[in-house]
Amino acid sequence: MAGTVNGRRGSQQGSIRKPLVIVVIVIAIVAILGFSYASPYMTLDRLKRAADARDAATVDQYVDFPALRESLKQQVTALLAQRLDAKSNGNPLAALGAMIGVALIGPLVDAYATPDGVAALLNGIPPRGEPGERPPAPSQTASSPATDVAPAPGGTTPPSTQPPQPPQTTAGYRGLNEFVITYRHGVGDTRYSAILHRDGLFSWKLSAVDLNGR
Structure with a gap:
C-alpha cells in the first residue's frame, strides 16, 4: 500500500514538474531571442560612447578595421569618380584630377579608420573626399548645449554660435546578419549609412559604410 501511495505522489510531482520545465524553457528562449534582437542596438550605444571618449581599446572590440578600411576605400573611390565625371566634360585636366584624387x-x-574617424562616422560627419580631409577633433564631434549670445551694442544680435544640430538617425536590421544606421541632416540632404555585421550570436562589429545612403 505504501509503495502505491509513494508511486502516486511521484507521478503527481512528475506531472507538475513537466509544465514548470516547459515554462522555464519558453522563458529562456524568449529572453535569448530578445537579447539577440537588442544586441546591435546595445553594441551601437557602447561603440559610440567609446568612440566619443576615444577609448581605443573598446572601439577595437566593436570595429572590424580591415573590413572598414576596405569599405572606406571603395566608397571614397566611387565618390571621387562621381565628382570627376561631373566636372570633366572633356576637360584635358580631368586625368590629372583623377591622379590627384x-x-x-x-x-x-x-x-577615418581610427577611433577619431569612427566617432565622426557615428556623429553624422562622413568623409567628403576633400584634399587633406581628416576627422574633426574630439571637441567638434562631441555634442554640446547651445550657447546663449548676448545682443551686441546697438541692439543687434551677432551671428549664432550654436553647434550644428545632430543628424536625423534611423536604425534597423537589413537582413539577419546586417544592421544599418542611416544619417541625414535634413530633408533633401545626402544620406549615408554605417553598417554593422554580426560577429557571433550576440556580437556585432562596425565593418562598412555606404556614402550613397542606399
Whole structure:
C-alpha cells in the first residue's frame, strides 16, 4: 500500500514538474531571442560612447578595421569618380584630377579608420573626399548645449554660435546578419549609412559604410 501511495505522489510531482520545465524553457528562449534582437542596438550605444571618449581599446572590440578600411576605400573611390565625371566634360585636366584624387584616398582612409574617424562616422560627419580631409577633433564631434549670445551694442544680435544640430538617425536590421544606421541632416540632404555585421550570436562589429545612403 505504501509503495502505491509513494508511486502516486511521484507521478503527481512528475506531472507538475513537466509544465514548470516547459515554462522555464519558453522563458529562456524568449529572453535569448530578445537579447539577440537588442544586441546591435546595445553594441551601437557602447561603440559610440567609446568612440566619443576615444577609448581605443573598446572601439577595437566593436570595429572590424580591415573590413572598414576596405569599405572606406571603395566608397571614397566611387565618390571621387562621381565628382570627376561631373566636372570633366572633356576637360584635358580631368586625368590629372583623377591622379590627384587617387593619391588622396590612402591618407583619407587611414585617417577615418581610427577611433577619431569612427566617432565622426557615428556623429553624422562622413568623409567628403576633400584634399587633406581628416576627422574633426574630439571637441567638434562631441555634442554640446547651445550657447546663449548676448545682443551686441546697438541692439543687434551677432551671428549664432550654436553647434550644428545632430543628424536625423534611423536604425534597423537589413537582413539577419546586417544592421544599418542611416544619417541625414535634413530633408533633401545626402544620406549615408554605417553598417554593422554580426560577429557571433550576440556580437556585432562596425565593418562598412555606404556614402550613397542606399
